[in-house]
Amino acid sequence: MGIQERKERERERRKQQIIVAAKRVFSDKGFSKATMEDIAKEAEFSPGTLYLYFKNKDELYASLSLRILHYLYIRLENLNSDEHMSRGQRMDGLKDAMYDVYKFDPMILINLFHLQSSETLKNLTPELLSEIKKLSRSSLAEMAKVFEDGVNSGIYINKRPIALADIVWSLFSGVVLWETSKSIINAEKDYLKDTLETAFEIFNRGILK
Amino acid sequence: MGIQERKERERERRKQQIIVAAKRVFSDKGFSKATMEDIAKEAEFSPGTLYLYFKNKDELYASLSLRILHYLYIRLENLNSDEHMSRGQRMDGLKDAMYDVYKFDPMILINLFHLQSSETLKNLTPELLSEIKKLSRSSLAEMAKVFEDGVNSGIYINKRPIALADIVWSLFSGVVLWETSKSIINAEKDYLKDTLETAFEIFNRGILK
Amino acid sequence: MGIQERKERERERRKQQIIVAAKRVFSDKGFSKATMEDIAKEAEFSPGTLYLYFKNKDELYASLSLRILHYLYIRLENLNSDEHMSRGQRMDGLKDAMYDVYKFDPMILINLFHLQSSETLKNLTPELLSEIKKLSRSSLAEMAKVFEDGVNSGIYINKRPIALADIVWSLFSGVVLWETSKSIINAEKDYLKDTLETAFEIFNRGILK
Amino acid sequence: MGIQERKERERERRKQQIIVAAKRVFSDKGFSKATMEDIAKEAEFSPGTLYLYFKNKDELYASLSLRILHYLYIRLENLNSDEHMSRGQRMDGLKDAMYDVYKFDPMILINLFHLQSSETLKNLTPELLSEIKKLSRSSLAEMAKVFEDGVNSGIYINKRPIALADIVWSLFSGVVLWETSKSIINAEKDYLKDTLETAFEIFNRGILK
DNA sequence: GATGAATGAGTATTCATTCAT
DNA sequence: TATGAATGAATACTCATTCAT
Numbered sequence: 001m002g003i004q005e006r007k008e009r010e011r012e013r014r015k016q017q018i019i020v021a022a023k024r025v026f027s028d029k030g031f032s033k034a035t036m037e038d039i040a041k042e043a044e045f046s047p048g049t050l051y052l053y054f055k056n057k058d059e060l061y062a063s064l065s066l067r068i069l070h071y072l073y074i075r076l077e078n079l080n081s082d083e084h085m086s087r088g089q090r091m092d093g094l095k096d097a098m099y100d101v102y103k104f105d106p107m108i109l110i111n112l113f114h115l116q117s118s119e120t121l122k123n124l125t126p127e128l129l130s131e132i133k134k135l136s137r138s139s140l141a142e143m144a145k146v147f148e149d150g151v152n153s154g155i156y157i158n159k160r161p162i163a164l165a166d167i168v169w170s171l172f173s174g175v176v177l178w179e180t181s182k183s184i185i186n187a188e189k190d191y192l193k194d195t196l197e198t199a200f201e202i203f204n205r206g207i208l209k
Numbered sequence: 210m211g212i213q214e215r216k217e218r219e220r221e222r223r224k225q226q227i228i229v230a231a232k233r234v235f236s237d238k239g240f241s242k243a244t245m246e247d248i249a250k251e252a253e254f255s256p257g258t259l260y261l262y263f264k265n266k267d268e269l270y271a272s273l274s275l276r277i278l279h280y281l282y283i284r285l286e287n288l289n290s291d292e293h294m295s296r297g298q299r300m301d302g303l304k305d306a307m308y309d310v311y312k313f314d315p316m317i318l319i320n321l322f323h324l325q326s327s328e329t330l331k332n333l334t335p336e337l338l339s340e341i342k343k344l345s346r347s348s349l350a351e352m353a354k355v356f357e358d359g360v361n362s363g364i365y366i367n368k369r370p371i372a373l374a375d376i377v378w379s380l381f382s383g384v385v386l387w388e389t390s391k392s393i394i395n396a397e398k399d400y401l402k403d404t405l406e407t408a409f410e411i412f413n414r415g416i417l418k
Numbered sequence: 419m420g421i422q423e424r425k426e427r428e429r430e431r432r433k434q435q436i437i438v439a440a441k442r443v444f445s446d447k448g449f450s451k452a453t454m455e456d457i458a459k460e461a462e463f464s465p466g467t468l469y470l471y472f473k474n475k476d477e478l479y480a481s482l483s484l485r486i487l488h489y490l491y492i493r494l495e496n497l498n499s500d501e502h503m504s505r506g507q508r509m510d511g512l513k514d515a516m517y518d519v520y521k522f523d524p525m526i527l528i529n530l531f532h533l534q535s536s537e538t539l540k541n542l543t544p545e546l547l548s549e550i551k552k553l554s555r556s557s558l559a560e561m562a563k564v565f566e567d568g569v570n571s572g573i574y575i576n577k578r579p580i581a582l583a584d585i586v587w588s589l590f591s592g593v594v595l596w597e598t599s600k601s602i603i604n605a606e607k608d609y610l611k612d613t614l615e616t617a618f619e620i621f622n623r624g625i626l627k
Numbered sequence: 628m629g630i631q632e633r634k635e636r637e638r639e640r641r642k643q644q645i646i647v648a649a650k651r652v653f654s655d656k657g658f659s660k661a662t663m664e665d666i667a668k669e670a671e672f673s674p675g676t677l678y679l680y681f682k683n684k685d686e687l688y689a690s691l692s693l694r695i696l697h698y699l700y701i702r703l704e705n706l707n708s709d710e711h712m713s714r715g716q717r718m719d720g721l722k723d724a725m726y727d728v729y730k731f732d733p734m735i736l737i738n739l740f741h742l743q744s745s746e747t748l749k750n751l752t753p754e755l756l757s758e759i760k761k762l763s764r765s766s767l768a769e770m771a772k773v774f775e776d777g778v779n780s781g782i783y784i785n786k787r788p789i790a791l792a793d794i795v796w797s798l799f800s801g802v803v804l805w806e807t808s809k810s811i812i813n814a815e816k817d818y819l820k821d822t823l824e825t826a827f828e829i830f831n832r833g834i835l836k
Numbered sequence: 837g838a839t840g841a842a843t844g845a846g847t848a849t850t851c852a853t854t855c856a857t
Numbered sequence: 858t859a860t861g862a863a864t865g866a867a868t869a870c871t872c873a874t875t876c877a878t
């Protein structure tokens with residue numbers, strides 16, 4: 001490993017360290033009430049250091065999305081590359097992947113949402129934005145692959161796999177969002193797994209011919 | 210109508226005017242990048258005036274949720290009070306109600322989510338918070354009622370109606386969120402109705418025994 | 419005087435109040451070491467108020483130039499509008515005007531210079547920049563008028579009046595700058611009037627045929 | 628040449644390399660908008676290295692003045708040490724020296740000015756400050772010498788030579804400053820040599836009895 | 837010596853909120 | 858009531874300077 005490469009790795013490690021801290025702080029306080037100083041303190045760096053790794057607050061925030069999207073993509077890719085899986089197993093694998101993503105970072109949806117404001121988008125480097133887009137599309141494509149076989153063989157209802165992937169993603173997003181919302185409003189919590197299980201069960205039954 | 214009542218009505222009209230303006234601005238810029246001055250300008254009031262009607266920015270934001278929840282509740286209540294509807298019609302009515310809510314205010318979910326931050330909740334008047342909670346529970350209960358009949362008569366799968374209501378709400382939330390996210394990431398748009406239709410179709414098929 | 423006009427006047431008064439404070443602080447500490455808070459304190463306003471009247475620090479700084487240029491322009495205009503003056507009186511008037519400008523604001527040159535950095539120019543509103551340019555050109559033209567008569571009648575050496583105006587301006591700028599510089603380096607001061615008198619005397623002798 | 632001396636020379640070379648880079652950057656952006664990193668990059672050193680050669684930013688800035696003053700002093704000294712020159716030639720030599728100084732470093736005046744802020748002076752080493760003062764006085768004295776002969780022999784008007792030197796210095800400073808200012812304001816440029824020639828011509832005519 | 841990553845004090849700027857009119 | 862100018866605390870971000878390697 002060359003010295004250049006070692007440095008690059010070290011740099012990447014620092015970025016992750018900051019992202020992890022940012023995740024905690026953003027989750028806790030929300031975007032606007034979280035300060036860069038909070039994050040710096042959590043990451044055990046000085047405020048200035050954050051700017052050596054991220055252009056600004058928005059970009060740090062966006063990097064959270066990228067990270068989780070990346071994780072999801074890897075999971076889905078693995079799912080499809082395993083040739084010995086049955087349709088059912090694959091469907092379960094999908095559900096598990098989604099659930100793990102949630103456990104890994106329940107804020108992903110909000111992250112993704114936060115990116116929408118064009119005010120935010122203006123502050124991102126084009127590279128980061130395009131990487132997010134790419135990864136997002138790829139993940140959706142992987143998800144669609146899970147259904148391809150079932151649709152082609154006439155077992156699933158006659159919908160384009162990408163449409164089914166959309167539903168899964170929506171279902172997942174919605175469950176997470178709803179669970180989080182309920183927790184404030186009803187002071188109940190952690191029903192997520194149950195709700196998600198039920199949702200998937202219904203979904204699976206619904207797509208069978 | 211007494212003079213007192215007339216005044217009250219006038220006051221309510223102003224509040225709505227501000228809420229409508231706030232909805233537009235928040236939708237456009239997101240919570241943190243929207244300023245009270247932006248909203249004041251949009252509502253054609255001065256910044257100070259906003260504070261005559263809402264305690265602070267958070268409370269104005271929360272009022273958005275309350276408003277849409279109220280609208281949803283009315284729709285669902287009507288659905289259930291009409292005794293001549295078939296199960297199928299009722300399910301369609303549910304779907305339409307959700308879709309209309311979306312058209313009325315696509316940001317509702319995000320609104321609800323934003324309320325989570327305990328920092329935000331601290332800034333709300335207890336009255337407002339409890340009203341949101343109440344209305345939110347009532348709406349969910351109304352939604353559950355739609356399924357009660359089908360579950361009781363053994364036509365729907367054996368789940369508690371409230372669980373099905375959760376799924377519907379999640380599905381809806383997720384579709385909205387996903388559609389909005391897709392619009393940035395893939396530059397595609399306005400698939401919402403299609404996606405929602407498909408999701409509901411799958412859901413309906415899935416809950417039948 | 420309409421209420422609109424009264425407000426406008428009040429606003430202008432506040433701007434002047436801030437500019438006057440800014441002049442003191444900038445003169446004392448130089449551009450970079452002067453803080454907006456210093457200026458706010460000197461003007462007896464809060465920091466935020468400064469931004470109601472000036473877009474940013476650079477624009478506040480630039481407004482100083484505009485102010486003095488305006489004063490100079492008025493003086494020169496008066497000089498030329500008085501038809502009863504002899505050539506010699508006019509020349510004396512010019513010298514006095516320059517000297518009064520100095521007393522009014524010795525920093526004018528530095529102000530003008532500071533504006534050069536394209537970094538600074540980027541921060542100015544186009545309106546402000548164009549007004550400075552216009553006024554600057556007009557002042558120079560007025561100055562040239564002082565010489566026109568003498569050049570046309572063959573009493574002054576055969577130079578374009580605008581060139582002579584350049585020299586006067588340079589002479590003035592240089593004397594002010596040099597005097598200020600000397601004050602640090604030699605700890606001498608206030609030779610300005612003498613030096614300026616001598617410079618003008620030499621200049622006057624030099625332009626006669 | 629001993630090893631010690633060789634090292635010293637090497638060190639001096641580095642300092643000059645940095646000063647030259649600093650001149651470019653300061654000229655381009657002005658003192659406050661120029662960063663040490665900009666200068667380091669221009670000098671092809673790392674930021675830390677700059678501090679091995681200069682105590683701080685202010686001292687680096689001051690060294691620019693010292694450098695040009697030194698150059699001017701040498702030129703003037705040579706002028707006076709050449710015994711075969713006529714008064715007219717000497718005057719021309721003075722003009723040429725000034726012009727060459729300008730070409731060498733058009734920012735000298737501004738540099739000198741910048742030193743005024745007592746905030747800046749506090750940051751200089753006493754040695755540097757005293758060297759600047761000494762060199763500045765010496766240069767002015769050399770300049771005065773150019774006029775001594777003419778004044779003593781009654782050819783020039785009856786002024787102290789040092790006063791005439793002040794005027795020359797002012798004239799020069801002013802022309803440079805004015806030309807630079809004009810470039811922003813009128814988008815004209817490079818009149819310097821012409822303006823300076825005319826200014827000197829007028830000056831020369833003006834000091835003759 | 838040279839580096840350049842890290843620092844953290846310093847500051848311009850913003851914006852929710854207030855209050856005199 | 859409504860205003861909107863003024864506030865000033867809060868905070869993103871910068872950059873001169875340091876120091877471990």
